[in-house]
Amino acid sequence: MNKLELRKAMIGKRKLIDEAKRKLKDKNIFNTVIDSKEYNDAENIFIYVSYNDEVDTHEIIKYSLKVGKKIFVPKVISKKLGMEIIEIKDFSELKKSNYGILEPETSNYAEPSVVELALIPGLAFDRNGGRLGYGGGFYDMYLKLLNTHTNKVGLCYDEQLVDRVPMEEFDVFIDSVITN
Numbered sequence: 001m002n003k004l005e006l007r008k009a010m011i012g013k014r015k016l017i018d019e020a021k022r023k024l025k026d027k028n029i030f031n032t033v034i035d036s037k038e039y040n041d042a043e044n045i046f047i048y049v050s051y052n053d054e055v056d057t058h059e060i061i062k063y064s065l066k067v068g069k070k071i072f073v074p075k076v077i078s079k080k081l082g083m084e085i086i087e088i089k090d091f092s093e094l095k096k097s098n099y100g101i102l103e104p105e106t107s108n109y110a111e112p113s114v115v116e117l118a119l120i121p122g123l124a125f126d127r128n129g130g131r132l133g134y135g136g137g138f139y140d141m142y143l144k145l146l147n148t149h150t151n152k153v154g155l156c157y158d159e160q161l162v163d164r165v166p167m168e169e170f171d172v173f174i175d176s177v178i179t180n
């Protein structure tokens with residue numbers, strides 16, 4: 001399958017996950033994240049804010065703020081300028097953007113170099129670190145700005161693990177994937 005076909009297939013597959021099962025999966029992923037060495041070693045964490053059918057990160061964000069982690073979330077500036085990251089101190093600082101995604105309203109952009117752990121969304125992942133997004137290239141652009149030793153960890157449901165994600169020269173490989 002090419003990227004376009006795989007994207008379509010995975011959007012459909014993810015939508016079909018039953019709500020009760022999804023809640024359990026989210027809970028398992030939450031537990032695996034907060035028990036991981038990468039999480040426990042990191043003070044500064046970049047994490048996407050989940051929307052729609054994405055693996056839930058709202059609970060991870062709230063918990064992390066409670067235990068004193070520094071949380072940075074993405075804000076899309078434009079197709080051309082890509083995205084920036086902004087530190088939030090409370091979940092309530094997030095407001096729905098024009099695209100319906102929760103983002104901070106401020107423009108206090110943080111340096112990508114502060115990030116020790118990046119928790120990354122995706123439509124599909126493979127066991128080689130291959131990752132497929134929605135096709136905007138926003139993560140591919142941003143992940144290149146992180147320190148080379150930053151842990152790049154994808155979050156996905158087991159349904160989204162595939163044998164091979166087609167990777168192009170601008171696609172960034174991640175270090176590991178956490179599934180339920």
Ligand SMILES: Nc1ncnc2c1ncn2[C@@H]1O[C@H](COP(=O)(O)OP(=O)(O)OP(=O)(O)O)[C@@H](O)[C@H]1O
Binds near residue numbers: 138
């Ligand atoms: N570093 C980059 N600089 C400029 N454009 C880029 C860069 N990386 C990717 N792109 C552009 O983004 C487009 C979409 O890339 P791709 O299909 O891999 O997105 P994706 O990985 O699914 O999306 P995302 O990264 O937002 O999750 C590509 O056609 C490419 O031209």
Ligand SMILES: [Mg+2]
Binds near residue numbers: 133140170
């Ligand atoms: Mg890509």
